[in-house]
Amino acid sequence: MSVTITIQDLVKKYGDTTVIPELSLEIKQGEFFTLLGPSGCGKTTLLRMIAGFNSIEGGTIHFNERVINQVEPGKRNIGMVFQSYAIFPHLTVKGNIAFGLENRKLSKAEINAKVDDILKVVQIEPYKDRMPKNLSGGQQQRVALARAIVIRPDVLLMDEPLSNLDAKLRVDMRNAIKDIQREVGITTVYVTHDQEEAMAVSDRIAVMKSGVIQHLGTPQEIYQRPANVFVATFIGRTNILAGSITKAAGGSYALQLGSGYAEELSNIEVPRADAAANTLNVQISVRPEEFILTEDQTGMKATIVHSVFLGQNTHYFVDLASGQRVEITQESKASQILEPGQVIYLKVKKEKINVYDAAGDLNYTRGARL
Amino acid sequence: MRDTRKRFDVWTNISLLIFVFYILFLALPLFTMLFKSVYNGTTGDFSLAYFTKFFSKPYYLNALFNSVKVTVSVTLLAAIIATPLAYIMATVKIKGSSAIRVLILISSMSAPFIGAYSWILLLGRSGVITKFVSSTFGIQMPDIYGFTGILVVLTLQMVPLIFMYVSGALKNMDQSLMEAAESMGYKGLSKMRKVLLPLITPTLLAGGLLVFMRALADFGTPMLIGEGYKTVPVLIFNEFISEVGGDDGFAAAISVIVVLFATTIFLLQKFVANRKSFTMSALHPIEAKKKKGFGNIAAHAVIYLYTLIALLPQLYVIYTSFLKSNGRVFVKGFSLRSYQDAFSNIGGVILNTFFLAIVSLIVIILLAILIAYVTVRRKNALTNTLDIFTMFPYIVPGSILGIALLITFNNKPLALSGTAVIMIISFVIRRLPYTIRSSAAILHQINDGIEEAAISLGASQMKTFFKITLPMMLAGVVSGAILSWITIITELSTSIILYTGKTKTVTVAIYTEVVRGNYGVAAALSTILTVITVVSLLVFLKLSGQKEVSM
Ligand SMILES: Nc1ncnc2c1ncn2[C@@H]1O[C@H](COP(=O)(O)OP(=O)(O)OP(=O)(O)O)[C@@H](O)[C@H]1O
Numbered sequence: 001m002s003v004t005i006t007i008q009d010l011v012k013k014y015g016d017t018t019v020i021p022e023l024s025l026e027i028k029q030g031e032f033f034t035l036l037g038p039s040g041c042g043k044t045t046l047l048r049m050i051a052g053f054n055s056i057e058g059g060t061i062h063f064n065e066r067v068i069n070q071v072e073p074g075k076r077n078i079g080m081v082f083q084s085y086a087i088f089p090h091l092t093v094k095g096n097i098a099f100g101l102e103n104r105k106l107s108k109a110e111i112n113a114k115v116d117d118i119l120k121v122v123q124i125e126p127y128k129d130r131m132p133k134n135l136s137g138g139q140q141q142r143v144a145l146a147r148a149i150v151i152r153p154d155v156l157l158m159d160e161p162l163s164n165l166d167a168k169l170r171v172d173m174r175n176a177i178k179d180i181q182r183e184v185g186i187t188t189v190y191v192t193h194d195q196e197e198a199m200a201v202s203d204r205i206a207v208m209k210s211g212v213i214q215h216l217g218t219p220q221e222i223y224q225r226p227a228n229v230f231v232a233t234f235i236g237r238t239n240i241l242a243g244s245i246t247k248a249a250g251g252s253y254a255l256q257l258g259s260g261y262a263e264e265l266s267n268i269e270v271p272r273a274d275a276a277a278n279t280l281n282v283q284i285s286v287r288p289e290e291f292i293l294t295e296d297q298t299g300m301k302a303t304i305v306h307s308v309f310l311g312q313n314t315h316y317f318v319d320l321a322s323g324q325r326v327e328i329t330q331e332s333k334a335s336q337i338l339e340p341g342q343v344i345y346l347k348v349k350k351e352k353i354n355v356y357d358a359a360g361d362l363n364y365t366r367g368a369r370l
Numbered sequence: 371m372r373d374t375r376k377r378f379d380v381w382t383n384i385s386l387l388i389f390v391f392y393i394l395f396l397a398l399p400l401f402t403m404l405f406k407s408v409y410n411g412t413t414g415d416f417s418l419a420y421f422t423k424f425f426s427k428p429y430y431l432n433a434l435f436n437s438v439k440v441t442v443s444v445t446l447l448a449a450i451i452a453t454p455l456a457y458i459m460a461t462v463k464i465k466g467s468s469a470i471r472v473l474i475l476i477s478s479m480s481a482p483f484i485g486a487y488s489w490i491l492l493l494g495r496s497g498v499i500t501k502f503v504s505s506t507f508g509i510q511m512p513d514i515y516g517f518t519g520i521l522v523v524l525t526l527q528m529v530p531l532i533f534m535y536v537s538g539a540l541k542n543m544d545q546s547l548m549e550a551a552e553s554m555g556y557k558g559l560s561k562m563r564k565v566l567l568p569l570i571t572p573t574l575l576a577g578g579l580l581v582f583m584r585a586l587a588d589f590g591t592p593m594l595i596g597e598g599y600k601t602v603p604v605l606i607f608n609e610f611i612s613e614v615g616g617d618d619g620f621a622a623a624i625s626v627i628v629v630l631f632a633t634t635i636f637l638l639q640k641f642v643a644n645r646k647s648f649t650m651s652a653l654h655p656i657e658a659k660k661k662k663g664f665g666n667i668a669a670h671a672v673i674y675l676y677t678l679i680a681l682l683p684q685l686y687v688i689y690t691s692f693l694k695s696n697g698r699v700f701v702k703g704f705s706l707r708s709y710q711d712a713f714s715n716i717g718g719v720i721l722n723t724f725f726l727a728i729v730s731l732i733v734i735i736l737l738a739i740l741i742a743y744v745t746v747r748r749k750n751a752l753t754n755t756l757d758i759f760t761m762f763p764y765i766v767p768g769s770i771l772g773i774a775l776l777i778t779f780n781n782k783p784l785a786l787s788g789t790a791v792i793m794i795i796s797f798v799i800r801r802l803p804y805t806i807r808s809s810a811a812i813l814h815q816i817n818d819g820i821e822e823a824a825i826s827l828g829a830s831q832m833k834t835f836f837k838i839t840l841p842m843m844l845a846g847v848v849s850g851a852i853l854s855w856i857t858i859i860t861e862l863s864t865s866i867i868l869y870t871g872k873t874k875t876v877t878v879a880i881y882t883e884v885v886r887g888n889y890g891v892a893a894a895l896s897t898i899l900t901v902i903t904v905v906s907l908l909v910f911l912k913l914s915g916q917k918e919v920s921m
């Protein structure tokens with residue numbers, strides 16, 4: 001049955017280098033949980049610790065109430081899908097899928113029934129007796145998935161399962177994976193460095209950097225209220241501007257964005273440590289679509305550098321008065337695209353932008369949480 | 371925590387067991403040899419007297435000089451001949467090129483001394499070509515004995531090795547590299563020198579090392595065709611075997627010198643090769659194109675001529691095996707008499723050879739699979755040492771290993787000398803690397819994830835190994851095993867030292883018959899050996915689906 005995975009103060013070291021320092025995390029029963037982060041941040045390492053293929057240098061991993069630190073990988077009742085698929089090339093599709101069942105003291109008939117069921121779920125019935133080399137990438141992927149879930153694992157672990165597929169198939173397969181996971185309801189830990197993929201499939205995402213979780217939340221939370229500047233820049237596109245906030249009446253703050261442009265923000269919460277100061281330097285994350293072009297020459301002055309027409313939207317690269325180049329997105333209009341050299345005035349959607357402390361480590365915006 | 375426990379699994383025990391095997395049958399013999407070389411049995415003292423003796427007598431130094439001269443010349447010449455051959459085969463469409471590749475391969479698979487003896491029959495003092503040329507043109511052919519003969523025989527034997535190495539490299543070279551060079555104005559020879567040669571240099575270094583070690587170790591060729599031209603293996607053999615005046619300790623000392631020399635060359639090559647190494651893989655491999663006119667004719671002529679010359683010794687031996695003979699001289703007319711004699715007098719050697727080779731092969735396959743697995747998948751200090759051990763047969767010449775085994779296992783508690791066991795051990799130690807190499811190569815291609823997948827599905831380590839890993843490795847194991855097999859049945863330099871009447875092999879029999887002058891019987895036995903070799907080779911090519919063999 002599906003389990004809750006509780007990770008406490010987990011440490012991973014390779015020799016003297018610590019790859020994961022004291023990581024804690026709870027993955028809920030039946031949840032589709034994704035580890036997302038740049039290359040080398042320790043996603044695979046963490047996944048393989050859960051699987052039992054990597055040693056644990058500190059802390060514990062629980063499956064429900066059971067500590068599994070010392071349990072052999074084969075006894076953890078996990079299903080695993082590898083980036084390389086790891087399909088046994090000398091066994092047929094059926095042979096591959098039945099392999100795990102044959103270790104489980106089932107009768108031939110039971111095994112056959114289970115294999116047939118799962119073939120239907122992943123929709124590769126017609127290929128049952130084929131050898132893997134005669135399957136396409138997507139079909140092999142389905143075999144790998146079927147093989148992992150047919151044993152009814154407590155946990156399904158997937159390490160970049162789609163990275164060997166082409167873009168179109170990647171989208172198809174990620175939907176298929178999501179559907180199948182929902183259908184069988186297994187607690188799933190999914191590793192990817194593709195943020196769009198993570199957004200599309202996950203119930204919750206942990207964004208990692210250097211073995212540390214930077215932000216844990218739903219796709220929406222992570223996109224809209226990134227915990228720090230790293231997460232804001234890693235997820236989606238954004239512009240980081242320098243500015244300051246000054247206390248104003250009624251608990252709100254005045255945000256200075258340069259060139260004399262200011263906005264009053266009512267959703268800023270400065271923690272007590274910083275609250276004494278009247279004015280605080282901040283970093284502001286403004287996504288391209290969070291800029292507004294003003295008609296009345298108010299806001300920040302900017303000059304168009306060049307534009308990219310992408311159909312529904314047009315991207316503009318503009319230079320602010322400070323010299324900083326930022327990217328903005330506007331819905332394409334019927335009228336002419338703005339020309340390079342043209343001067344425009346920008347404001348921001350103040351309820352959408354995020355304001356961080358000067359170091360970029362803490363989100364002052366209300367509604368953001370770690 | 372778990373890591374340390376995991377390391378002490380079944381595989382640790384297996385590694386340990388194999389380690390003990392190598393300590394006992396490789397490290398201990400080599401150490402014994404070292405010991406003997408500095409120990410004086412009568413006085414019980416340690417001294418460098420044997421080494422002083424070697425380096426103070428021109429007679430011995432001369433042999434060392436001869437060996438170096440032969441080895442270096444053979445290596446260079448083989449590279450100089452093989453590289454253009456491989457390049458022509460890769461770039462020009464040659465009629466029957468697949469067959470030619472197989473024939474070139476076959477020419478390298480026989481024991482070198484058979485080539486030597488055949489060339490004596492062809493070009494020796496009373497050789498057929500010598501006689502023909504002098505009677506028709508009245509010209510005296512140059513002398514084939516001594517340095518020239520050794521050079522010719524060994525070079526022809528070694529060219530195929532470098533040929534295969536370079537062919538392999540050319541196959542991995544992208545056509546566009548050559549085209550890029552041309553687009554930048556490099557043509558003809560300057561293109562070769564600036565682009566082709568640097569790209570195949572790592573390959574030449576690897577092939578060259580292999581040839582160097584084999585030429586250095588070869589004992590049969592200088593013995594037969596060298597006459598007065600003594601090389602070190604001959605010297606060691608004589609010191610060790612001769613009843614009077616022979617000296618084990620001195621033979622051991624010379625062996626130590628050779629092994630040190632070979633090790634130095636080996637390390638030097640590794641050092642240079644490491645700095646020059648890179649990997650290539652071709653998206654669009656170089657294609658053999660149809661050439662026109664003179665170029666085409668010249669290319670065909672060169673290839674066909676070389677193939678003919680390379681095969682000539684074996685063909686001639688086969689031919690003479692069907693001649694009527696009268697001891698040393700062949701007389702007019704054909705007969706199967708030589709075969710009758712071969713079977714009736716010494717038919718036992720064929721059975722011996724099969725028995726020894728098959729038992730050795732079984733042991734080799736078992737060990738190779740396990741060694742390949744632990745060295746690739748369970749890297750630790752122990753398996754790294756194992757990996758180095760398996761490299762030793764590459765450096766230690768066969769005759770030296772034979773002597774080392776003999777002096778180590780001469781007495782109780784492990785008195786193995788004269789038994790089939792010691793023969794089998796020597797075959798296993800020397801021919802294991804082929805099977806290990808090909809098994810390991812295939813294992814490297816098998817993604818780690820495959821085994822982890824099996825384990826995550828609940829299979830035990832042993833079940834994973836036997837049901838998943840082993841079946842996937844099998845192709846590599848089989849192709850390596852066939853190479854081991856071929857090189858066992860053509861082995862001479864160790865068997866000649868270890869054999870007794872009961873464990874005489876075909877190659878030893880051929881050698882002794884040649885020395886005795888029973889050319890007919892020798893030819894018949896050689897032919898039988900050639901047939902077995904060719905059949906094995908064809909099976910290998912069929913099974914591996916390749917046109918090449920990697921040595
Ligand atoms: N066996 C190992 N020995 C030493 N260091 C290792 C080992 N395996 C991984 N590392 C290091 O641990 C860190 C995390 O590696 P990991 O494979 O978990 O990254 P990842 O997040 O999965 O990256 P990617 O997206 O590239 O797959 C990296 O810095 C890597 O160099």
Ligand SMILES: [Mg+2]
Pocket residue numbers: 043044045159
């Ligand atoms: Mg990874």
